[in-house]
Amino acid sequence: MTAQAKQTQGRSFAWLVPALYIFFLLLPIYWLVNMSFKTNTEITGTFSLYPHEPTLRNYAVIFTDPSWYSGYINSIIYVVMNTVISVAAALPAAYAFSRYRFLGDKHLFFWLLTNRMAPPAVFALPFFQLYSAFGLIDTHIAVALAHCLFNVPLAVWILEGFMSGVPKEIDETAYIDGYSFPRFFIKIFTPLIASGIGVAAFFCFMFSWVELLIARTLTTTDAKPIAAIMTRTVSASGMDWGVLAAAGVLTIIPGAIVIYFVRNYIAKGFALGRV
Amino acid sequence: MLELRNVSRAVGGADHIRNVSLALERGTLNVLLGPTLAGKTSLMRLMAGLDEPTSGTVHFDGADVTGQPVQRRNVAMVYQQFINYPALTVYENIASPLRIQGRDSATIDREVKRAAELMRLTPYLDRTPLNLSGGQQQRTALARAMVKNASLVLLDEPLANLDYKLREELREELPKIFAESGAIFVYATTEPQEALLLGGNTAVLSEGQMVQFGPTVDVFRRPVSLISARTFADPPLNTLSVEKKNGRISHGEAVTFPVPAHLQHLPDGAYTIGIQPHHLTTRATTPHTVSIHARAIITEITGSESFVHFTFAGTDWIMLTPGVLELDPDDAVEVLFEPTNLLVFDMEGRAVEYEFHTAA
Numbered sequence: 001m002t003a004q005a006k007q008t009q010g011r012s013f014a015w016l017v018p019a020l021y022i023f024f025l026l027l028p029i030y031w032l033v034n035m036s037f038k039t040n041t042e043i044t045g046t047f048s049l050y051p052h053e054p055t056l057r058n059y060a061v062i063f064t065d066p067s068w069y070s071g072y073i074n075s076i077i078y079v080v081m082n083t084v085i086s087v088a089a090a091l092p093a094a095y096a097f098s099r100y101r102f103l104g105d106k107h108l109f110f111w112l113l114t115n116r117m118a119p120p121a122v123f124a125l126p127f128f129q130l131y132s133a134f135g136l137i138d139t140h141i142a143v144a145l146a147h148c149l150f151n152v153p154l155a156v157w158i159l160e161g162f163m164s165g166v167p168k169e170i171d172e173t174a175y176i177d178g179y180s181f182p183r184f185f186i187k188i189f190t191p192l193i194a195s196g197i198g199v200a201a202f203f204c205f206m207f208s209w210v211e212l213l214i215a216r217t218l219t220t221t222d223a224k225p226i227a228a229i230m231t232r233t234v235s236a237s238g239m240d241w242g243v244l245a246a247a248g249v250l251t252i253i254p255g256a257i258v259i260y261f262v263r264n265y266i267a268k269g270f271a272l273g274r275v
Numbered sequence: 276m277l278e279l280r281n282v283s284r285a286v287g288g289a290d291h292i293r294n295v296s297l298a299l300e301r302g303t304l305n306v307l308l309g310p311t312l313a314g315k316t317s318l319m320r321l322m323a324g325l326d327e328p329t330s331g332t333v334h335f336d337g338a339d340v341t342g343q344p345v346q347r348r349n350v351a352m353v354y355q356q357f358i359n360y361p362a363l364t365v366y367e368n369i370a371s372p373l374r375i376q377g378r379d380s381a382t383i384d385r386e387v388k389r390a391a392e393l394m395r396l397t398p399y400l401d402r403t404p405l406n407l408s409g410g411q412q413q414r415t416a417l418a419r420a421m422v423k424n425a426s427l428v429l430l431d432e433p434l435a436n437l438d439y440k441l442r443e444e445l446r447e448e449l450p451k452i453f454a455e456s457g458a459i460f461v462y463a464t465t466e467p468q469e470a471l472l473l474g475g476n477t478a479v480l481s482e483g484q485m486v487q488f489g490p491t492v493d494v495f496r497r498p499v500s501l502i503s504a505r506t507f508a509d510p511p512l513n514t515l516s517v518e519k520k521n522g523r524i525s526h527g528e529a530v531t532f533p534v535p536a537h538l539q540h541l542p543d544g545a546y547t548i549g550i551q552p553h554h555l556t557t558r559a560t561t562p563h564t565v566s567i568h569a570r571a572i573i574t575e576i577t578g579s580e581s582f583v584h585f586t587f588a589g590t591d592w593i594m595l596t597p598g599v600l601e602l603d604p605d606d607a608v609e610v611l612f613e614p615t616n617l618l619v620f621d622m623e624g625r626a627v628e629y630e631f632h633t634a635a
Contacts, residue, residue: 169358173326173416175345176352176373177423191362 015021035245041174042130042240059244061133068243071226072250073207075139082151083204087197089148090155095185096161097156099171109160114155115163123149125218131218139219146218147208154207162196163189202262206255226251276300277427279458279469282321282331284525291317293483294331299459301426306491314483315463316393319429322461324348335427348427351420355432357382357412359404365391365415366400366448382554387435390418410552417445421452428453430462434469446472467509471495477483477502501624504549510582512618513612513627514549524548524614532565537613539628550583555594556611567610572600 035043036058037051046052052115062068097109111266127146128137166189174184192195216228230247259266277299286290292314307315319503320326321333324345332341340348359368367374369390375382391397394414402451404412413433420428430449434442452462452471464470470477470491479502487494487503490503498504505512517526520543525531534541569587576582581600584593585608594610603609619627 097460167356167358169354169356170360172345173352173354173358173419174360174371175325176323176350177372178346179344184376188360188362254323 019157021271032245032248032252034251035241038242038245040240040242043245055242058242059245059250061240062246062250068229068247070213071224071229073131074219074223075225075227076254077139078143078147078215078225079205079208080142081206083201084148085144086151086155087159087205088150088199089152090200091197092161093152094159095155095189097160101170109156111269112156115153115204116150120150120211122190124214127143127214127216137218138222138224140223142218143225144208144221146214147204147211149213151207154203158203159193160197162199166192195262198262202258202266205258209255276334276336277322277566278334279318279321280332282328282333282574284317284321284326284382285329287370287437290483292321292328295483297462297483297488299476300434301459302454302457304460304462304473306470306473306475306477307480308465308467308477309480310465312482313480313506315465315480316431317483318409318480319352319431319461320462322348322427322485323352323429323532325352326563336473337495338483349423349425349576350427352429353413353416353420353431353433353436355472357404357409357416357436359412359419361403361405362404363485364383364401365396365407368404368415369396369400369418370424388423392420392449393421394418410437413437414445424456425458425540427459428456428461432463432465437466442563448481450475462545467495467507470507477507479506480507497626498618499626501547501549501620501626504618504626508551510552510593512549513555514547515592516545517548518545519543527588529590530565530567532563532614535563535614537617537618538627541550543620545622546627547620547622547624550616551618552593552595552610554612554616555592556596557594557600557609559611561613563614564611565614565625567612569608569610571606571608573604574600574602576601583608584587 034050037054039055039057042048042052049111097105123146131137131146133140136145171184171194172190174188175181177187178191185233210227212225212227212231215225216231219225219228226247230244230251279297282292282295283290295314295318298430307318317326321328323344324333324340327342327482332339334340335348347466350369359365363371366387369387370383373386378386387400388397389621393401394417396411396414396418399407399411404415407415413436416429417433420430433443433449437445446469449462450460460510462486464473469620474491477494478488478490479486479494479498479529481502485498494503499506501514505514506557513528515526517530519534519538519541521620522534523531524534524546526574567587569585569592572584572586574581574583578598578599580595580597582593582595583600586589586592587610592610
């Protein structure tokens, strides 16, 4: 068998594994999209691979009913707030961890990480009690701050990796050239870790977007996130499957958009900049 | 004038610099010579103000600048690694210190173009440093140090990571380029040869201490101690413990010769002699020539010279001799040297006092 023939034969099966992989990955998403364009009768009544009577009613419900679309607005508000706060707080912290040795630095770094290891349920009760005391319940900032507990350590962790990849001599050269710290940080340093900031922001966004327990505990009506609204859609007339599926589709979209922008850095982000 | 007064620096219990005092004049070229970890970089960081001394003070033109932030000192530094601002173009990299100084853009443009011309970077001004070769990156760093017109220029092994040809070129140009400015020029290197090629003054460092400071050629010819002589010898200095007794200097039966005139005044006793590899020869020269009967271990021939490793009386020495000298392992070889070329140290490793006779 020639090398050419061997290669061709290898190629003829090469598509199979990725195809299966993608099929299984995309199946639930396809089914969700499929459902979102069906009527409730079709969803509950028959098994169909595609909508026989495609309808936009489900989406129309969401975009016209304030109790639905306000959920998206609420979620986006506190997620963006949280992302901004987390990254802004993590930048100086990560710089300190990557550049200075100080008393207990390693312990502190590890302790930050342990915050991520505890299940959110552990913190739901103290948060509720604390925020009640300060009258913060059912505000966007309450959820944004609560999510910082998980996202700041994560952002510090990611950014520290990216920052440690920048030689310390670059900092020193800038100081020697006469740069003040803020000017150096903005003009010289930030462009070098821009991808790290993007990845950190992405992870903060995603964790905050998908987190349900704390967000639901700390909100009642005004700041209620979409995920919480989705879990309370059992009406008198039973479950509104189509609307729920449409809401699910709309929930996936922001994440997909963010992933699109940071797709080239995700791998590096998972390796914490140490690639 | 830059003055270090009894400067020490300890980090986490380890002494990086121990009690160094050093005065460097404006318009001079000063070489810091020492092996890796001798404290060259640590000393430079103290001079620059990147680190603060644990004890001692740093003075510049008479004023105490200890603890003054590096931004407020007029220094420039180039590292062994190629350090530039990756996000900025070569042009902006070179312009960066001038922008901070708030110069007008015409001046900046003129200065940057002049530095780029000298460093042969003109065609690359629009690129970013990471798209350049190592040599070009380092020349960008040098150009940035140059435009700043600093009163103290610190170069930490700037040519160590460059290829041979570029090193030779830059080594010739660098002192010239910076000499015009009248700055204090400090150059760290691990290579004795580089120190001699650069000239100026040399400070020999060893284990965080300054062993000797003076004009480079003087330090090379007249090391004050065994450590200084060893640091400043490449290939390594040949040493031998000897005894001076009854008008002879001898190491057992293997080496014995009458005490030369310039060492007559030394009291009898034990000494260490040192001799540079290039002072050993195989051809007789004067009536005072001392001869050693040795066996060759290996010869390395570079073409213009040969390194002969040989052994006698349990001691291994190296001879550096011009031309090609081919010896097979274990061949007998007669090695000769002039007693006037000897460096003599007492048992504490200090060079003994004597009249210096010949040029090295």
